[in-house]
Amino acid sequence: MKNDTKKPTILVVNDDGITAPGIKSLIEVMQEIGHVVVVAPDGPQSGMGHAITIGKPLRFDKVDLYPGVEMYKCSGTPVDCVKLAVNKVFKGKKPDLCVSGINHGLNNSINVIYSGTMSAAVEGAIEKIPSIGFSLDDFAQEADFSHCKKFIKTIALKVLNNGLPEATLLNVNFPKGANLKGIKICRQANAKWAEDFEERTDPYKRPYYWLTGVFENYDKGEDTDVWALDHGFVSVVPVQFDLTAHHAIPILNSWGFTDTNVSKSTVNKLLVQTEKV
Secondary structure, eight states: OOOTTSOOEEEEEOSSOTTOHHHHHHHHHHHTTSEEEEEEESSOOTTOTTOOOOSSOOOEEEEOOSTTOEEEEESSOHHHHHHHIIIIISTTOOOSEEEEEEEESOOOTTHHHHOHHHHHHHHHHHTTOOEEEEEESOOOTTOOOGGGHHHHHHHHHHHHHHOOOTTEEEEEEEOSSSOOOOEEEOBOOSEEEEEEEEEEEOTTSOEEEEEEEEEEEOOOOTTBHHHHHHTTOEEEEEEESOOOOGGGHHHHHTTOTTOOOOOHHHHHHHHHHHHHO
16 A cells, blocks of 8 residues: 555545445445545436536535545536545645445446446546446346445555556456356456437327337357356446557558648549448
8 A cells, every 4th residue: 555554545436326225235344445525416427437427516515424434416418526535625736545345236348348436446547546436237226236345345455555557447247156266367348238218208208219229249268258247247447538549640641631632533532432321
């Protein structure tokens, strides 16, 4: 740990809301490690991604839900919570660790893009705070998080002791059930939601749409988060917020964007090809 004579300060956030069972379990584990400060939404904010509140005021109030824990509820998004914590609670002095969750539902594979849980952790990493997002494969309000706790403590202590590579955070997902085989360091699987919008009718005979879908995995690798979870392991994926596709830069450079002397015949040829597509 950075300073063995001083307990680390840990910021706890989530997207399911400040009263969600998952954040209570995460708080309990973090209390074993250090001084806990909680800043969380005042209600569910799932699927908000990296949204922030612009154009309307944010409410930010101190609450007393768990003994010995400094807690604040926020009317905004999970990312708003991290921003307010850094600016108004810590006043620019960064905590030693930011943990987000425990989310009700997985944030593996492509889900990391949509996740409010992970976006809160990403915002922590942007602020140069070692950050981790935790999620469990159970959407139920009465979900049992007890089997996650020892792994959460281990992972958090490893991060506090070793730090993380610059601009990197961890995405940790747990299978449902107590018989976990261990931890696997993974890559994000190539998988996505095959979505459907079910059309329904309200009492006034007006149509509305309800998002549904099936999760499809196109990745047969045994080094992915999907494989690990399907086989009873805790998946740990290092995530970066630099979204540059570095491998594509040479390809784009080969297209000759710097050549400003494109002939009229070349332009016409490209237009014809586009129309055929």
